[in-house]
Amino acid sequence: MTSTLHREQLENAAFRAGYGALLVFMLLPLLVVVVTSFSASGRIAFPPDSYSLVWYADFFESTRWLDAFTNSLIIGVGTALLATLLGVLGAFGQELETDSVVGSVVAPVVLIPLLIPPVILGITLLMYFNEVGLRGSYASIILAHTLWATPLVYFVMRSVFSRFDWQQLDAAHDLGAGPVRSFVHVVLPNVKHGIFVGGLLAFIISLQEFVMALFLSTPGTETIPVLAWTEIRQALDPMVSVVSTFLILISVGAIIVAAIATNLEWVSKQLS
């Protein structure tokens, strides 16, 4: 009896140590980023020898980084709007007609881009945008990011719509409301949190996507991750950490906002 108890305690301790180590593994790189952004020297070392805010001052004086920041925001908002529009309409259409042939083809086609390595997507779209003359535009990167963001919005909305009580829509129809009016007054108020979270996810996907943007961007449309990558390959200085810290803060802010709109566990389930 005592030996089984002893064994259970040992197992418990090993289990806790295991997931504790993984917790450290998950958060340590992000901690490194934030801490090194306050470094005083030009070299990234963890922990830094001395601390200062000089790299933050540099950031706000660097037009290149600020331009990249603007580009990232433009592309992120564009992606969020387009992906939300496509995803919400598509999921709603699917919900109206669950057993159509088109619907059963649409779902896998929407999902496939997520499973193709971004490098291959980047190459494919680069060749395509060369052919149709969209190379170097914001639109090219927005369309590429929408390819990745739409499946997320689409599947979030499918799960949101699946919980909606569709008899309410029938009731609105019976009372004489047209399809547009009944959608705006009956469906929308019930699913607006889902739409918001979907749009937020699309924005974050775009903000952090890097490989496709690397292939498609030109100096004028360079996003933050692309500029960070080119900088890292040349010299590893704390400026990248400063920028990364801002990106992490935006993500944390987004999680908090999303958590208020719904709750964290639900969001994480939708992400998978």
Added chain:
Amino acid sequence: MSETTSLPQIPTSLASLRESFAGQSSSTRALLLMAPLIAFELLVFVIPFLILLRISFAEPSSDLIYEPGSWSVEAYAAVVDNILAFELLWSVVSYSFLLGVAVTAVTVVLALFYAYAIWRATGLVKTLLLFSVVLPLLTTLVIRTYAFTPLLSPSGTVNDILLSTGLLSESVQFVPSMAGAVIGQVYIVLPYAVLAIYSVLATMDWHVVEAARDLGASRPRSVAEVVVPQAMPGIIVAAVISFAWSVGAYAAPGLLSENITFALHVEELLLGDLRYPTAAALSVIMLLLMLVSVSIMFAVLNRFGGDFDLA
């Protein structure tokens, strides 16, 4: 119909459009709602891939990126010859797959463990563990990757700690090396894998595991024979995602190792050498190889899950 009636037609046509929309059967309306999504997938996904396929069959050209309108299998022949002769492309392709397999194996084991820990945790610990998964997910992979450089380099934090505690007598070069690339890539795909498995575990009944324990199964055995088979759909998704993204990995091997992966090589072909047909042919071949490997993985894991069907 005279020309004078054409002006006021605009508002009526709008109204009639709305009326006709309202009058549509629900399946036509569903199609209309899905139309933008279908058009988007056609224009930005299906057609671009057809063009990639077309370019892969074009003749290479010295002054243009490829010879328009030409048909040739030259690019495929060159790629296949190079692979079969164990030259550069063989090492590029085999290293990419080796990285994919190594990362997938490590990731699935860690993800299953972590997802299980999240599933069993309650309250604040659960929130913290979930947060630790979601936060890296929302951070760009450039950041996730470069943070390992100050940690793992020969003069980095990990080496410092190991040296000062006496566990090592001289520093180990974790980066650049294959180990570095694997660690970096595992970090990139682990959050997705954890969430894929967790989302399945979350729907599972803990009482089934308890019952197995009551019947005398040890903890590891109850996990292996009850939890793993039930979590198999999540494990399959996790494995497919890890594998697909790691074979095509770009940032982690580019920054943390000196080996050339498929992604790095194809970038060189495309942006450096401007050899479009070769880059396209290599991409098509990689996609096919990945499709075959994923199908095999699917079949194997499905069989493993099927043997212990307790549901």
